[in-house]
Amino acid sequence: MQAAIDRPDAKGKNLAAYWRQWSGDYPNFTSLATTALLLIALVIIFYLINERFLSWRNVVIILNQGAAYIILGVGMTFVITTKGIDLSIGATVALSGTVVGLILVTWKMPLVLAIPAGLAAGAACGAFNGYCVARFRVPPLIVTLGTMALFRGLSYVLLGHQILFGFPDEFLWLARGRILGIAPSVYLAFIIAIWGWYFLNYTRTGQEIIAVGGNEEAARLAGIDTNRIKFITYTIMGVLAAVGGMVWLARVNSVQAAIAYGVEFHTIALVVLGGTSLFGGRGLVMGSLMGALILAILENGLVIVGLGSFVQQVLIGLIFITVVAFRTLQFREGQVTR
Amino acid sequence: MAAAAHEIGTSSRATGEVVLEARNLRKNFGGIKAVDDVSFELRNGEILGMVGDNGAGKSTLIKIITGAYQKDSGEILLGGQPTEINSTGHARELGLETVYQSSGLVEVMDAPANLFLGREKLKEGWLGKYFGMIDKRFMRRETDNLLKTLNITVRNLAAPVQTLSGGQQQSVAVGRAAYWRGKIIILDEPANNIGVDQQRAVLELVRQIRDQHDIPFIMISHNMEHIFQVADRIIVMRNGKKVGDKRVADTSRNEVVGLITGALA
Amino acid sequence: MSAAAPAPDERGGFLANLRNYHPDTGLLISSIAMLVVLIVVFSFTSERFFSQAVVVNILNQTSIYIIAGVGMTLVLTSGGIDISIGSVIGLTATIMGLLMIDHGMPAMVAILVALLVGALCGAFNGFLVAIVKVPPIIVTLGTLTFFRGLAYLLGEGRVFMRFPDPLPWIGDGRVLGLPIPVYIAVLTVIGGHFFLTSTRMGQRITAVGGNEEAARLAGIDVVRTKFFTYVIMGVLTGLTTVVIVGRQDAAQAVFGFGIELHVIAAVILGGTSLFGGRGLILGTVLGALILGVLNTGLLLSGVVQFWQLVALGILLIAVVAFRMAREGTESK
Known part of the structure; x- marks a missing residue:
């Protein structure tokens, strides 16, 4: 902000200068466009390698795999937009999933009890994170590193090494039922993505989330209750982790304390792929939606191509590192020229 | 000398009624008298410059008025009413808008979002009522109008303010204070860290807002040029005390510098 | 815990003098007090707590956290963090296995290769952090x-499995009744402490973590300093792997899974600042001992193993929240 130099007006300049100005003015659009291009390129590549990739059956599988990622990604987009991070979401999935599993499978109680209880567990996990981040001003990284152990530990305390399976059909319907040929969980995921997009861009709280991540001091001086915003953000993340967890449970029809281990990496990766800034203040929910689809396509496509899960892990890690490095360089360039 | 200056400062030639009056303000930090028995008043439509060396107490004084610090003793009157200012948020509610030398804007958000930061306008009707939808079109139109009336040219309203120059960003911040009908606008080194041309533009803006809206300003600055360019009256702080209160018309740079350094005290 | 923190003593008592002598003393004392409290509690809940086998077991477990913890202390002091060390251990262990078991490479050469692999992994992290600035x-x-x-x-x-000598000896041998890893840990700590407090590079790491801009303006090569810090972290992770592989006399890709949590917890419990600029190698030793005592003590007291994770999570958050609150009041 201290820079005294005006960004050169690009009128009458060459195309490159014009592009630079334009992409500086509309950073969101440029990020979304690059993500969309990556998505389309992947689809074309896998289709050229194997036509089966775009068969209706496979598309349904990809969407089904992507649903949980989308839901988790929306929450993580909010968190990263506030310049925070949440490493505990895998553990939150496990703990809320454990609650749901115990109620439905072990105690054979009805769904109307299990779903609110699972959501409440997720909300409690998120609220705990949010409280520690906002109230004690402990860095989010450390809070969620701690709660990653805490929530996972509690899941183990409740379940031990048991694997609960045999969920009732009406619960499994979430991932295994079909509405117009597509699983209900996919509709749910898209509804949550649209809500997330609306919430972040068109509501007061959403704008304040962006402001807190963009410049916390300015937000505070403008009268925004930054602690409240952080608390809300982590609580939403917790609830969405529980929802994503239920979709996950319904898909695999089982739960154990070790479920969703490491899912935080995939979620953060897809959010960053989608163009949300690691430096706060810029959240692209629709980018995360595409990021989730890219991830699901990679996992599915690499199997179709005949590459094992180890190669997948290496490749996804490598793609993630490359994209992050690229976006960071872009961000720094934007800072220098402004 | 100081007493005489005070009388001149409050002479009937000042433009409007008194909007802010500080009486015998004191603030100590562990034995150091940061603000020592300071009184002054601010009238409508007046630009009050505040000068002094580092540590002279001007920033502590301003922080008391904007609610960032609590005074040890003394009284603050707003519009004639004794008022306790508890926090920066409270100060804002009372109509005291502050423009900081930096960190006042969220750089990654666009100008309309910054203008309405923390006070977003909701849409009329059910969309706003039940879905909390903010009215981006309204915010954009208002920003456009405001910037036009203030002669601030922004190439693209939808672009993040970080694409604007430092001077333009500061103009948006000053404009924001004016837009929200601040009863008093406080400028803390408003023209620091920006280019010379842009400094002039920001000061011009301050004068223009005063002329158009009759809003009084308190402006802290190290820069004597800036103060003499826009201020009507100058308060000089030294060692926590007010050592001068002069109308710009009745003083000179040399005299003010003398008061600051203590050569004339 | 709150009792462990010495209250600012206005009359200039012994503690206050100590604190004046060295500002980190308060943190070290609070760590020692935490450790003593844990030991006292567990000596009541379990009779076997002071048996030689248990003590050696704690030391063994702790030495692994300490070796990696010294590296992590440097990384946190520089204002960074490294949560990839568990994976570096898995990768290094696998490469050691391939070289020694499949290709019959002598152990001493393989150990050097392990350190090299660790260094390369660290350099990769360092490149991205220091140069690309992710x-x-x-x-x-x-x-x-x-x-x-x-x-x-x-x-x-x-x-x-079945690694050639002297690898199993390194992991499990005894000298004067103490396991070899303990000696390695002690040497690492002495080296690390000296490096951080008394060498130019150590000072620079602290400076970069404390105020990067000021460090840059003072002419310190920030990029080189950060890069170097991650390389050291990598080498020490390689060393940790050697000890782990030696002790298990086995290697597989899953080795080191989740160890980053314990190592970071040990470093933070020991008083190293999360925000960089303050590193306490000796504190890390205490932090690692606290974790070792906690793990073993809970186990011996008949608490289900899973509660260890819960306890670790709560302890980590509580200690950091406590420190943040204290720092907040001190700065006011």
Whole structure:
């Protein structure tokens, strides 16, 4: 902000200068466009390698795999937009999933009890994170590193090494039922993505989330209750982790304390792929939606191509590192020229 | 000398009624008298410059008025009413808008979002009522109008303010204070860290807002040029005390510098 | 815990004098007090707590946390973090297995290769953090997946066993009744403490973590300093791997899974600042001992093993929240 130099007006300049100005003015659009291009390129590549990739059956599988990622990604987009991070979401999935599993499978109680209880567990996990981040001003990284152990530990305390399976059909319907040929969980995921997009861009709280991540001091001086915003953000993340967890449970029809281990990496990766800034203040929910689809396509496509899960892990890690490095360089360039 | 200056400062030639009056303000930090028995008043439509060396107490004084610090003793009157200012948020509610030398804007958000930061306008009707939808079109139109009336040219309203120059960003911040009908606008080194041309533009803006809206300003600055360019009256702080209160018309740079350094005290 | 923190003593008592002598003393004393409290509690809940086997077991477990913890202390002091170390251990262990078991490489050469692999992994992290300037948490979150994937890819799910001498001796041998890893840990701590407090590079790491801009203006090569810090972290992770492989007399790709949590917890419990600029190698030793005592003590007291994770999580958050609150009041 201290820079005294005006960004050169690009009128009458060459195309490159014009592009630079334009992409500086509309950073969101440029990020979304690059993500969309990556998505389309992947689809074309896998289709050229194997036509089966775009068969209706496979598309349904990809969407089904992507649903949980989308839901988790929306929450993580909010968190990263506030310049925070949440490493505990895998553990939150496990703990809320454990609650749901115990109620439905072990105690054979009805769904109307299990779903609110699972959501409440997720909300409690998120609220705990949010409280520690906002109230004690402990860095989010450390809070969620701690709660990653805490929530996972509690899941183990409740379940031990048991694997609960045999969920009732009406619960499994979430991932295994079909509405117009597509699983209900996919509709749910898209509804949550649209809500997330609306919430972040068109509501007061959403704008304040962006402001807190963009410049916390300015937000505070403008009268925004930054602690409240952080608390809300982590609580939403917790609830969405529980929802994503239920979709996950319904898909695999089982739960154990070790479920969703490491899912935080995939979620953060897809959010960053989608163009949300690691430096706060810029959240692209629709980018995360595409990021989730890219991830699901990679996992599915690499199997179709005949590459094992180890190669997948290496490749996804490598793609993630490359994209992050690229976006960071872009961000720094934007800072220098402004 | 100081007493005489005070009388001149409050002479009937000042433009409007008194909007802010500080009486015998004191603030100590562990034995150091940061603000020592300071009184002054601010009238409508007046630009009050505040000068002094580092540590002279001007920033502590301003922080008391904007609610960032609590005074040890003394009284603050707003519009004639004794008022306790508890926090920066409270100060804002009372109509005291502050423009900081930096960190006042969220750089990654666009100008309309910054203008309405923390006070977003909701849409009329059910969309706003039940879905909390903010009215981006309204915010954009208002920003456009405001910037036009203030002669601030922004190439693209939808672009993040970080694409604007430092001077333009500061103009948006000053404009924001004016837009929200601040009863008093406080400028803390408003023209620091920006280019010379842009400094002039920001000061011009301050004068223009005063002329158009009759809003009084308190402006802290190290820069004597800036103060003499826009201020009507100058308060000089030294060692926590007010050592001068002069109308710009009745003083000179040399005299003010003398008061600051203590050569004339 | 709150009792452990010495209250500012206005009359200039013994504690206050100590604190004036060295500002970190208060943190070290609070760590020692925490450790003593834990030991006292567990000596009541379990009779076997002071038996030689248990003490040696605690020391063994702790020495691994300490060796990696010294590296992590440096990284946190520089203002960074490294959560990929578990995966580096898996990758290094796998490569050691391939070299020694499949290709019959002598142990001493393989150990050097292990240190080299660790250094390369660290250099990769360091490159991305220092030169590309990606936030460290994001870099190491990515390499966490990437290195582990490489480990699985190379190891193909195998378990390598029966390593040549002197590797098992390094992991399990005794000198004067104490396990070799303890000696390695002690040497690492002495070296690390000297490096951080008394060498130019150590001072620079602290400066970069404390105020990067000021360090740059003072002419310190920030990029080189950060890069170097991650390389040291990598080498010490390689050393940790050697000890782990030696003790288990086995290697597989899953080794080191989740160890980053324990190592970071040990460093933070020991008083090293999360925000950089203050590193306490001796505190890390205490932090690692606290974790070792906590783990073993809970186990001996008949508490279900899973509660260890819960206790670790709560302890970590509580201690950091406590420190943040204290720092907040001190700065006011």
